[in-house]
Amino acid sequence: MARIDPHSYFDTDQPRVRHLDLAWNVDFEAHVLDGHVVLDLGDASAGPLDLDTKALTIRSIRTADGADVRYELGPEEEILGRRLRLSLPAGTRRVRIDYTTSPEAIALQWLDPVQTSGKRQPFLFSQCQAIHARTMVPVQDSPCVRMSYRAQVTVPEALGAVMSAGPAGAEKGPRPGTRTLSFDMPQPIPAYLLALAVGDLASRDLSKRARVWAEPSVVDAAAYEFSEVESMIVTAESMFGPYEWDRYDMLVLPPSFPYGGMENPRMTFLTPTLLAGDRSLVDVVCHELAHSWTGNLVTNATIEHFWLNEGWTVYAERRIVEALRGEETAAIAWAIGQNALDESLRRFGMDSPLTRLQTEMQGVDPDDAFSSIPYEKGSRFLVVCERAVGRERWDRFVRDYIARFRFTSITSEEFMKFLDEKLPGTSQKVNAQAWLRAPGLPDNAPVFHSERLEELVAAAGGWTTGKRPSASELKSWDPKELLLFLQHLPRQLDTASCQWLDRELELTKRGNHEILVEWLTIAAGSDYEPVFPRIREVLTHVGRMKYLRPLYTALGKHPRTRQLAHEIFAAASPTYHSLSRRVVEGVMEKYVA
Ligand code: BES
Ligand code: ZN
Secondary structure, three states, rough: OOOOOOOOOOOOOOOOOOOEEEEEEEOOOEEEEEEEEEEEEEEEEEEEEEEEOOOOOEEEEEEEEOOOOOEEOOOOOOOOOEEEEEEEEEEEEEEEEEEEEEHHHHHEEEEEEEHHHOOOOOOEEEOOOOOOHHOOOOOOOOOOEEEEEEEEEEEOOOEEEEEEEEEEEEEOOOOEEEEEEEEEEEEEEEHOEEEEEEEEEEEEEEEOEEEEEEEEOOOOHHHHOOOHHHHHHHHHHHHHHHHHHHEEEEEEOOOOOOOOEEOOOOOOEEOOOOOOOHHHOOHHHHHHHOOOEOOOEEEOOHHHHHHHHHHHHHHHHHHHHHHHHHHHHHHHHHHHHHHHHHHHHHHOOOHHHHHEEEEOOOOOOHHHHOOOHHHHHHHHHHHHHHHHOOOOHHHHHHHHHHHOOEEEEEEHHHHHHHHHHHOHHHHHHOOOHHHHOOOOOOOOOOOOOOOHHHHHHHHOOOOOOOHHHHHHHHHHOOOHHHHHHHOOEEOOOOOOOHHHHHHHOOOOOOOHHHHHHHHHHHHOOOHHHHHHHHHHHHHOOOOOHHHHHHHHHOOOOOOHHHHHHHHHHHHHHHOOOHHHHHHHHHHHOOOOO
């Protein structure tokens, strides 16, 4: 037996699932998916087949000719869930498992109509990365197993559905008032990229191959915000090779979506907090789009090599930003990233093993290890390599890398071997071993210079000596520049400073959530009462973990705001995604009311 993924029961000695045929009834009353999956092994197989499951109720398991398959559900493991071991009779190619999910399935959030923009229809969305697909379907839930899939999803007639797949027709459902939508995902993907959303959905075409979906009251704003997506795809293709997924569609979710974006193939999921009205947050779309190459085509073999997904994708994202908006804009993005990296290094501690790029994750819940480190340290490692060999050679390497490993899942060692083969000497020159294996940030971390950047840092640095930027200076900053300025201000300001900032910059009114939350975090940490209602509003409506963590953390600093945090959390937590709730609970544990 060979288990190679600490977060999966997948065993390399056993057959691999090559294809899934899913059939689900989406039950908004019971908050469950009810139906079956047919696992296709490709070849006639026999013997044990271990699958990952969590909180699933299995009704029956049969072969294609209807014979019962013997199975055994193992004990519940806190992180992994329960191993489902099938004993396949000789010659089995397809097995059908009838099952129901649990209302507590981590992958699924069931929203009441009040949690949507339209307030009339319920909404369901999935979030499978890193290891939650097993709460939706019994499967080899390891990124080193890829499968194609088809699905038939029965939903209430008034609702639409999208998946990380192409649409393949709609028909009347098996019961009155329902319809069944079909989907087809011909390219093999790891289970964590399985995705489903159901709700009152409308769409707008953005180009021949790109479309945005959202609730009807949001869809026009979304179409405006993301109208540049085709130029992003074209730019990415020029650097990374052809776009291999046919369409690039996006779905804007209700605000409880716990991430900024999720790269579900053919259907990126996005938080509505990106709808700033001025296209200033589209770098998240660049990021999710870039995953179409780095992550979805070339995939990390396990979460221990997560930087291969996220570090590469941040690198690709910033290259797209640089190509479309110029070097100055990219330098600001790198500086904002540096801030996130510093915060994560502080949170874990400089010598925490979780600050390594290549991590040991046995017994660690991937959701607890999540941080900016694989993103920002990983992308910086690639910049160091790029600078060591020059952009021209590096760009050729990037294209070769993607072409060589497309539709496979690889480890850091496989990446290093390829680097040594194609660009010999580079790994020694940049001290790659330190980057991959040592905690903290190596001394040769790249520095990003730009005139604007230095101006902004200096402006923020002058704050404590009483210097204030002039009105014309303030006006000249774009949203990212303002964000960087705010990030460089002290975390605690006196009342006069808070008043000055809010008066000059109208921060509390901002719709750009990056700026808004940065400001509210400073204001909360400063016990600045005028913003309390706005903080309550944000924490009540927005479930994006990136915003919940710093806001609740800042509220923990003073007795009065700590009380406020407990009060807001008690009221809001039933509406949070279970992942978001866990993050906030982790923050709150650190202080008592
Ligand atoms: N794949 C991630 C989101 C993710 C990571 C979900 C790990 C579950 C486990 C996605 O591509 C991502 O990185 N999103 C970022 C956006 C970004 C621009 C860095 C986010 O949600 O903030
Ligand atoms: Zn990502």
